[in-house]
Amino acid sequence: MPPEQLGEVLALMGDSVDNIPGVPGIGPKTAAQLIQQYGDVETVLAHAEEIAKPKLRQSLIDHADNARMSRELVRLVCESPLPEPLDSLEMKGIPPEPLRAFLEEQGFKSLLARLAGNSQVQAPSASAQPVQREVRPEPKIDRTSYETVTSLEALDRWIAEAVKSGLVAVDTETDGFDCVTAKLVGISLATECGKACYVPLEHGGHDLLFERPEQIPAATALARLKPLLEDPAILKIGHNFKFDWIVLDRRGICVAPVDDSLVMSFNLDAGGLNSHSMDDLAKKHLDHDCLTYKEVCGTGQKQIKFNQVPLDRATEYAAEDADVTLRLWTRFRTRLPHERVTRVYEMVDRPLVPVVARMEREGVKVDREELTKLSREFSIQIVALEERICGEAGCSFTIGSTQQLGEILFNQMGLKGGRKGKSGTWSTDVNELERLSREGVPIASLVLEWRQLTKLRSTYTDALQQQINRETGRVHTSYSLSGAQTGRLSSTEPNLQNIPIRTEIGRRIRDAFVAEPGFVMLAADYSQIExxxxxxxxxxxxxxxxxxxxxxxxxxxxxxxxxxxxxxxxxxxxxxxxxxxxxxxxxxxxxxxxxxxxxxxxxxxxxxxxxxxxxxxxxxxxxxxxxxxxxxxxxxxxxxxxxxxxxxxxxxxxxxxxxxxxPIQGTSADIIKRAMVRMGPALEREGLGAVRMLMQVHDELVFEVPQDAVEAASAVIRRVMETAAEPAVSLSVPLGVDIGTGPNWGAAH
DNA sequence: GAAGTCACG
DNA sequence: ACGTACGTGACTTCA
Missing domain, CATH: 1.10.150.20 (5' to 3' exonuclease, C-terminal subdomain)
Structure with a gap:
């Protein structure tokens, strides 16, 4: 049995704990049954809704967060040679006091006794003996050792390896970077450090230039891989797994459970590292230079798609990614408890990965005609403004150039009070122009208005139209889970977290974010949460x-x-x-x-x-x-x-x-993330599975709700958001949530 | 690619 | 003495 599961089962069946940790009313026998059925505690919790016995079901649902936290504690304890005095944990950087308090609070009686500083206390049964882990030196990364899997027999062998080791690092290769449309071209797997393979699925082309090399038909291979990737007893490990999760979800595979080495790195080193990319982490933690995408696919005009990469080269690149992911994971997983970030990882960021993935895949409907209309409207005003600005300046110039504008204002027109920045250029930012405008300089307010309109046109009304996905007709942003050092998400391509709202004219852009027929937009935002x-x-x-x-x-x-x-x-x-x-x-x-x-x-x-x-x-x-x-x-x-x-x-x-x-911005981020994690199951529970969570804007969640479910959905959404901190954190202030609905995002405020 | 500007929470 | 509020991403101009 793999150490992952062994730890869990030992902890739950054996005598080290008295029940499913943190969940009252579930004893070792029931726990063992559930673990056997689902594989691990996380998966038991994920499937809690299906459990027939109402009392058991409710207890699991109500105490899921405690159980998640405890799970990591169990992981920590099972990794240490037991029995270990509680105080010795101090040596590992774990303050014993909070741990002792937590153990008492959660009823870890026998575990507490064994950690109580008395190493004479024997484990009550043989099954709870220390887990002796085989210490094997990690082999060096050797790209030539990887296998290209082109037969079903070989694939089945790798699947068996994954089952045996209880975990598998997974990386998908695609023909593009947009996970909502990119085509899956291959999957790499790593089951142990240094033991990795690449399963090409769609290499070669259908044209004459690229012959199709021998490979398992994609549908056949995926059908074989699906049970593994969905097996609740096998942990799947990826780096930025959100991408792979979406790609596989589009092929009908719902991967679970998942660990993400990018998210782990972020939880460990946010603010300490500029980049959590696999290449940079490999350099830092493994002293290894990964093959880069550029080295494999080239750059610029000569860049080729991954399905055109020869199989031997593709295998080196793809299998190395899986191998490196697994190696990073082995380091991070021991660091998490030692550096006391398991709680935020297990309770907040790890379960968020599939939630954000779903949101990205869903996308949001944007009314192209409405944007076109606005673009035209803005263009007319911009042209008129340009004429007046040039009139005031007495010459024609590039208004968008801050250099030229500063020259005109402060040299040519001789306006006073200008200030210069670091580079010695005149500042022409909004503060400066507003000051001039107050002093009665007409050109200043004209430029301000011009800037507002050109900003709206270039960044929003024009660019957003380009972002509408051809296949889905919706806009699919990408949320970065490691984007903001404080723990906030960030949104790119397009950034949906900075759609205008503060001015009346900008606000109209929100009207273009519309609900499907039969649905309404619902916006729920925390009031003054920070x-x-x-x-x-x-x-x-x-x-x-x-x-x-x-x-x-x-x-x-x-x-x-x-x-x-x-x-x-x-x-x-x-x-x-x-x-x-x-x-x-x-x-x-x-x-x-x-x-x-x-x-x-x-x-x-x-x-x-x-x-x-x-x-x-x-x-x-x-x-x-x-x-x-x-x-x-x-x-x-x-x-x-x-x-x-x-x-x-x-x-x-x-x-x-x-x-x-x-701490303030970050706690706010934690709370809304927990609300997002709990939202899906809470809506399901109330029969509101048709409600779609579409966007997150730091303190706001936006949904698309069936018209006839608005009342019920509002109640659930409000409850989940207002109680999102509980029970892990009890706040001495209430959290307030404002909810609005309408045919579009603008009207939902 | 850097700097400046400005959209959001 | 620092012309600095915190956290982001996109677009434009210009070297």
């Missing part, structure tokens, strides 16, 4: 109370700071509340409020005085990040800040501000 989290994390009594009472937080701040609530004081208060979240400085605040640094300092002092707790939060956060080099969220997500010790003061202070913000 301020609420700040109130909780900094333990500010007044803020917590205000959120509990549903008070307007900016008004409250205005009252406390300025003694009066009106438009101006509220606006200032709002600015200051944000400043707090972003790591305040007197100069920054002064610039934003239009006051002197001294006045800004007075306001800051007053804020700290009126909202005690904030100052401590900042001091504690900075103290911890200076000591450890990282910050943590309420879910244990780490962000590293190497610059916190920088010699350069500006760089260091930048890191300090980011470190103050990271």
């Amino acid at each position: 301020l609420r989290l700040a109130a909780h994390m900094a333990e500010v009594p007044q803020l917590k109370q205000a959120f509990a009472e549903g008070a307007d937080i900016h008004n409250l701040t205005a009252q406390e700071l300025f003694g009066a609530v009106n438009r101006d004081t509220r606006a200032s208060a709002k600015t200051i509340n944000f400043a707090i979240l972003y790591g305040i400085s007197r100069w920054g605040l002064a610039g934003r409020l239009g006051v002197t640094a001294e006045e800004a300092q007075m306001i800051i002092d007053r804020y700290f005085e009126r909202f005690p707790g904030i100052q401590n939060y900042i001091a504690d956060t900075l103290g911890k990040v200076r000591e450890t080099g990282f910050t943590t969220t309420l879910f244990g997500r780490k962000t590293h800040f190497p610059s916190i010790r920088a010699k350069n003061q500006g760089e260091r202070q930048g890191a300090e501000r980011a470190a103050i913000n990271a």
Whole structure:
């Protein structure tokens, strides 16, 4: 039996724990049955809905998060030679106290006893003896050792290997980078370090230039691989598996369970590494240079598609990727518990992978005609503006060139008060142009308007049309799980997280994001989530109370700071509340409020005085990040800040501000990610399987909901989002969610 | 490819 | 003394 499962089964059947960890009412016998049936705890939880016995089912559903957390603990404990004194965990960087508290809370009685520092306590049964793992030196990476699988017999042999080892690293090769349309051309597998193969499926072409080499027919090979890839007892490991998951899902294979070495690396080293790409990680952790895609496929005009790569070369590249993925995974999986990031990995990011994959595959419908209409409208206005701008300038020039514009404004027209940036060029950004505009310079406001319209046209109305997928008629963004150091997602090609909303004219672009006939768009967003989290994390009594009472937080701040609530004081208060979240400085605040640094300092002092707790939060956060080099969220997500010790003061202070913000922004990201993970099963449970989750915009989730299910879906969505932190984290402030619906995204706000 | 600008939370 | 609020991605111009 592979160590993965052995650990699980030992832990669950043997005497080291008393039940399915964290799930009351499930004893060893039931646990063993469930494990046998599903393979591992994660899969049991994933299939909890199917379980017939209602009490058992409900218990698993209710305590899934505890079980997930415990699962990693079990993994940790099974990796150590038992019995091991609890205090010795300190040596591995695991603080024993929180662990002891957790074990007690979860009822790990016998495990606790064995870890209690008394190494005389014997394991009660033979089955719970330490897992002796065979120590085999890892072979060097040898590209020539990989096998090209072109016969069913060979494929079956590899599948048997995967079953034997209980895990398999998987990498798919395609003829493009867009996973929603790219064609699968081959799959590589690695079952042990150094033991990898490539299964070509669609190599060669149907034209005369490329002969089709011998390979198993794709449908046949996939039919053989499907049971393995869907086998709940076999762990599939990938690097950025979201891509492969979508490619395989399109071929009718729903891969599970999945580990992702990209996500693991991100959970371990966010902020500490610029890149979590396989090539860079191989260089860093394995001291190995991978074959690059360019080396295999070429670049530019001469670039070929992967299905045109000769099989021997393709095998070297593809099998190496699977081999490297597996090697990275073996390192990361032991680091996760030791560096205390298993909780965020198991509870938040790992289960998110298939959820985000589904969302990307779903896409969102965009009304092309509406965008065309807007593009035309904008173009007419842009042309008119260009004429007036050239009139004001007295000559024709490239308005989009900041160099030329600065030259015209500050040299040719001789306007005063310009400032120059690092490169010695005139600044012409929005602040500068707004200042000129206030001073009555007509060209400034014209350029601002021109910039807004050209931005909307080039980035949104024009570009978005290009992004509509030919096959699906929808726009499929790609979410990066490692994009933002704080733990947020980021969105690319296209970026759906920066669609305009702040101005009336920009907002119209959201009207082009429409629901299918019979559906409506539903947008649900957390209200002031970061301020609420700040109130909780900094333990500010007044803020917590205000959120509990549903008070307007900016008004409250205005009252406390300025003694009066009106438009101006509220606006200032709002600015200051944000400043707090972003790591305040007197100069920054002064610039934003239009006051002197001294006045800004007075306001800051007053804020700290009126909202005690904030100052401590900042001091504690900075103290911890200076000591450890990282910050943590309420879910244990780490962000590293190497610059916190920088010699350069500006760089260091930048890191300090980011470190103050990271736990708040990161916890918010954790919470919405957990809501996303739980949303699918919660909707299913209520018979709302037709509801589609389409987009995530940091504090907002967008759905496409059948018209007749809006009420029911709203209730479920609200409940899931508002309770997303529980039970792992209990907040002292309520989370508020605003929900809107309409025929399009614009109308759903 | 860097710099500047600006769209979002 | 730092013309800095935090976190992103896309587009344009220009070297």
